[in-house]
Amino acid sequence: MTKSYLFEVKMSCGGCSGAITRVLNKQKEAEKVKDFTVSLPKQLVLVESDTLSLDDVNDIIAKTQKTIVNKKEVIQGWKLPEAEGEKVEWDAVPTPVVM
Amino acid sequence: MTKSYLFEVKMSCGGCSGAITRVLNKQKEAEKVKDFTVSLPKQLVLVESDTLSLDDVNDIIAKTQKTIVNKKEVIQGWKLPEAEGEKVEWDAVPTPVVM
Numbered sequence: 001m002t003k004s005y006l007f008e009v010k011m012s013c014g015g016c017s018g019a020i021t022r023v024l025n026k027q028k029e030a031e032k033v034k035d036f037t038v039s040l041p042k043q044l045v046l047v048e049s050d051t052l053s054l055d056d057v058n059d060i061i062a063k064t065q066k067t068i069v070n071k072k073e074v075i076q077g078w079k080l081p082e083a084e085g086e087k088v089e090w091d092a093v094p095t096p097v098v099m
Numbered sequence: 100m101t102k103s104y105l106f107e108v109k110m111s112c113g114g115c116s117g118a119i120t121r122v123l124n125k126q127k128e129a130e131k132v133k134d135f136t137v138s139l140p141k142q143l144v145l146v147e148s149d150t151l152s153l154d155d156v157n158d159i160i161a162k163t164q165k166t167i168v169n170k171k172e173v174i175q176g177w178k179l180p181e182a183e184g185e186k187v188e189w190d191a192v193p194t195p196v197v198m
Binding site: 010011012013014015016018019020022023063064065066 | 109110111112113114115117118119121122162163164165
């Protein structure tokens with residue numbers, strides 16, 4: 001089952017977001033990450049995976065030495081708003097219902 | 100014997116150089132790196148170590164996903180010029196004499 005994980009990460013330039021993009025692309029090539037989006041203006045990284053846990057993805061992003069401010073699983077299918085200026089309210093992003 | 104390694108690394112902001120500083124600080128705490136200097140304006144990283152090889156240090160820096168443009172061992176004791184504007188000519192940095 002695919003899961004979606006949202007990370008708030010401190011990225012101050014395209015070099016910072018590029019580093020995270022590269023580390024996640026490697027996981028995508030290894031078919032561990034299904035898809036991902038990195039948004040420098042929103043300071044957010046959204047990762048979809050069939051196999052990795054939230055902590056697994058945390059460890060992958062942490063390799064870049066970027067500071068992870070916040071992380072949570074979000075409902076599958078949630079996407080980052082495409083408009084650059086559209087802010088995402090962290091607490092408003094829906095999380096999966098625990099059975 | 101302490102060895103000194105010089106790396107030319109693409110860093111575009113303080114977040115980029117900070118990531119490299121953090122990964123090298125961890126190695127310093129683990130006493131694998133003796134000392135190091137990261138210069139964002141010069142795009143250079145100088146690392147001194149008693150135990151690590153050039154390739155070891157390469158792998159540590161590469162974890163941050165920053166692009167390593169160039170690398171070489173330089174003579175022990177060589178330091179980065181402190182003046183920000185002072186450019187370093189890569190080929191002019193002396194390398195150890197091979198016996």
